[in-house]
Amino acid sequence: DQQVKQNSPSLSVQEGRISILNCDYTNSMFDYFLWYKKYPAEGPTFLISISSIKDKNEDGRFTVFLNKSAKHLSLHIVPSQPGDSAVYFCAASSGGSEKLVFGKGMKLTVNP
């Protein structure tokens, strides 16, 4: 039973355009969400997070939106750059727990 779902395995966008990565979750107890970026044979790198008390968090080119009623969050990257090409993982935690539940990841390719 996968509690964090990234249903699209891959996304390809043109440089300069917007990339939208989606994530759905089933556990209503999740109250903290994170996005990580991962290159092959490397550990994940933290990108941005959002608490359930917010519906939007922005950091430079990265914005995360949270829709609690739909149990859905998305990561927007604007403008997309070739260096953004990587696998992006959505993760969630609940009740102040330090444990994270990860989605399967989505491979983003930004074409020059």
Added chain:
Amino acid sequence: GAVVSQHPSWVICKSGTSVKIECRSLDFQATTMFWYRQFPKQSLMLMATSNEGSKATYEQGVEKDKFLINHASLTLSTLTVTSAHPEDSSFYICSAIPGHIQYFGAGTRLSVL
């Protein structure tokens, strides 16, 4: 961001041997570290929570006698894969938390022949 160092980055071993992987927090103290495993095109699966000065907490289905975890200091946790077999071949990643965000090591690619 915080730095978590993992060593080695890649190891090849014969079936039946044991392999030790180290995870260090370089610029902060970590009472808790996490060990994950990732199979190709799969998610990161939490194996265990490593607690400084006490026993690790293993996730359901993870053999504690197979994957020995030691967290002897506030900056070092080790994972030992005992009597490794080809099915243990995977990408192992550790993480630590200097606050509210988990920071990950670079991972260790284990190949068991």
